[in-house]
Amino acid sequence: MNPLLANLNEPQLAAVTLPAVHALILAGAGSGKTRVLTTRIAWLISTSQVSPPGILAVTFTNKAAKEMLTRLAGMLPINVKGMWIGTFHGLCNRLLRAHHRDAGLPQLFQILDSADQQSAVKRLLKSLNVDDEKFPPRELCHFINAQKEQGLRPAAVEAWDDWTRKRVGLYEAYEAQCQREGVVDFAELLLRSYELLERNEPLRRHYQERFRHILVDEFQDTNKLQYKWLSLLAGGGASMFAVGDDDQSIYAFRGADVGNMRDFEREFKVDNLIRLEQNYRSHGNILDAANAIIKNNPSRLGKNLWTEAGAGEPIRVYEAYSDLDEARFIAEEVKALSRDGHARAEIALLYRSNAQSRALEHALFSAGLPYRVYGGLRFFERAEVKHALAYLRLIANTDDDTAFARVVNFPTRGIGARSLESLQDAAKAANSSLHAAIAQVSGAGGVKLKAFAELILKLRDAAHLPLPELVDHVIELSGLRAHYQNEKEGQERLANLDELINAAASFVAEEGVANEEGELSSELASFLAHASLEAGEHQAGEGDDALQLMTVHSAKGLEFNIVFICGLEEGLFPHENAISEEKGLEEERRLMYVALTRARQRLYLAFAQTRMLHGQTRYNLPSRFLDEVPEELLKWLTPRAGKQGFAVPSAPTFSNGDAMPRRRESSSGSGFRIGQSVTHAKFGLGVIVNAEGGGSDARVQVNFGTAGMKWLALSVAKLEAA
DNA sequence: ATAGACATTCTTTTT
């Protein structure tokens, strides 16, 4: 027996050893998905069914791609480096670099990240004198990306109203601007390489014949364009092996289309649908809860996780008075767990939205517990790093107006708004880049601009230097170093700039791109692509034994011994913006499913009666997801809050600094107070969130959850304390 | 050109 196949369970083995056919693997959480994917590649190669260059394996994140490469390298005695295993964007970048001419791109085309894209759009709106109130750059970016992700160029977009027609026009102008500047955004990487393959038959046939096996990770997260891209490449008879979990589809809001799983099944006539349902991660109670929750979603492909591990501990539920109380409880609990010998790094605090981390962080800090928050600014996204990268981008391509605009006056060199305006006018008149238009600007501003142009020229002269030295040189000559040396808070930024030099050095050491003779550094171009495509690790203390704080979204794919899910309240989780639509609610439920299945041994669910949000105290009902977990799996750490609402009345006398209902007048005499749970004959269960008037005029505002927010006159409405 | 005041917005996020 092939040692690769040892210890695989039956469906895993079946999936790994499928012949060259299309297959859809429904891989539940914790069912060994990555193992199946990598083992399949290793098995195909080791049994000589395919050679390494015949494999195309696609993931969504760099982390997943790296993980696959590392595991594969451990299974096979081959050099994994050159294999086509990577993210959609990384592989498309590779394709476009190799065929930039056919794709209509300059050799050193630059990649705009989302922030770059937004500033490019802002610049475009300004140059066209478009009101950015009516066309917010954020929304316009979203629109453009959504079209591209459907595979639609401006001419193909159907516009039925003036607003959309105008946006399509702006989409077109944006494309022209990008093309002139020699830059592509993330979605363009995909679309451009799709079009390249579609239109260039010899090229398409080449890759179709080359890739015999296409493997896709997290298939439920693919968008329409990615699916088309895969279909095109598989069109030459390759086998497609798609691994995904429709229950973990939580990115519909950014274009992911679970429908691709059904389409794939139908269009590729997949008759190998394999379910991986045995879970190796969590104890039974946790899985039972997850299964019970997700069962409420109709139209699933269907799957039920099970485990050989025992039921384990019950799921602990804590009802807090307030967000601060919730945080304090968690901090105390974690402290106790830590004392009992649990590694802090094995404990995760999950929440629906980032704003929730504040209260948690505060409590953890007071308790002296080290923690790490995911989701902040990443290395290559930091302002000072982006500034340095902008200078480097101008070395590679002087026409990159986004980079130009970013640093033309940073550090300040007396080039103000009016000089830039005349430069922009000149560029527009000549249909040229900002850099190329400098000669046209006269006067004092023109002199300063010419000095800037000379600076870029001088920097370009250094392009032959080894990359780390070039970076150092740029930081020095641009004045960035001096600028941050003079700044009070500049120490950390200087350190980050030094870190950028280090990053360049290790990039050269690892990637080892050869520098072509006499040419502008292709090493530089690869490094810049790397900086755009892989924004780098999140900041701070890796390696320390720290608590892990993150949103449920960023927890996907991770696992922890102990998990706290915080803020389980209607309006927060499920989020209020998602509640009104069935589809939105189902995605929230899948999100809850993802959250639950992160835990191996112990799971806490926490919610609060009052919470500060957007600077206001809010009163929420417990999340409906709590009701969807079977009673017998739960162990209430506070008196049970039933379907009737909160068990513990929130007395207005907390001494712990919690938000207290401010309007006492509303409670006097009426028998009701803010924060109290009430029932109404028509609207059902709700929470009083506000009150005004008194005596016979008294009115209260009640949050009825699904039934909405209502103002009710106490003299008319029959409210009962719940 | 820059600091300080005022207004506005506020899910989730990788590439």
Next chain:
DNA sequence: GAATGTCTAT
């Protein structure tokens, strides 16, 4: 509440 963006005064 905090962060970003725009306007205003120096």
